[in-house]
Amino acid sequence: MSDGLCGDIEAEIADLALRLTEPGGTECMRCYLLRMIAEFGCDGGFRWAVRWRDVHAARPKGLLRRLAERGCCCDCEVLLNVYPDYPPVARPLPCAGIPQRGSVRPCDLRNLARSA
Ligand SMILES: [Zn+2]
Ligand SMILES: [Zn+2]
Numbered sequence: 001m002s003d004g005l006c007g008d009i010e011a012e013i014a015d016l017a018l019r020l021t022e023p024g025g026t027e028c029m030r031c032y033l034l035r036m037i038a039e040f041g042c043d044g045g046f047r048w049a050v051r052w053r054d055v056h057a058a059r060p061k062g063l064l065r066r067l068a069e070r071g072c073c074c075d076c077e078v079l080l081n082v083y084p085d086y087p088p089v090a091r092p093l094p095c096a097g098i099p100q101r102g103s104v105r106p107c108d109l110r111n112l113a114r115s116a
Helices: 003-020 029-040 047-056 060-069 075-081 110-115
Strands: none
Touching (some): 029 075, 047 060, 047 075
C-alpha cells in the first residue's frame, strides 16, 4: 500500500469520526451526551459537553461553570446529575428536538418513550 493511499484513508477516517460526533442541528445536550457516551464513553472531562456547546449554546462561557456547580466533573455526571429523569430504555432514543436554541433543557421524550 502506498503512503498516498494510507494518507487518504486516514483523512477519510478522521472525517468520518468528525461527522459521527457532530451534534445534530436540533439535538439537545442530553441526547447528544447520551449518544456519545454510549458510543465512545466518557473521557473523564467535558469533551462532549464542550463539543455540543460549541455548536449550540447561545451563552457558551457559563455552561461548564454551571455544570460544575451542579456537581459534575465529566460528561457522564452531567447525565446523572442534570438529566436524571431519562426514560428507562435499553438504547438511546432519537432526540425529540431541542426546545429552544442554545438551551440546555432536554427535549421531551415522553411521547417517544411511550410508543417505543
Ligand atoms: Zn464521566
Ligand atoms: Zn433530546
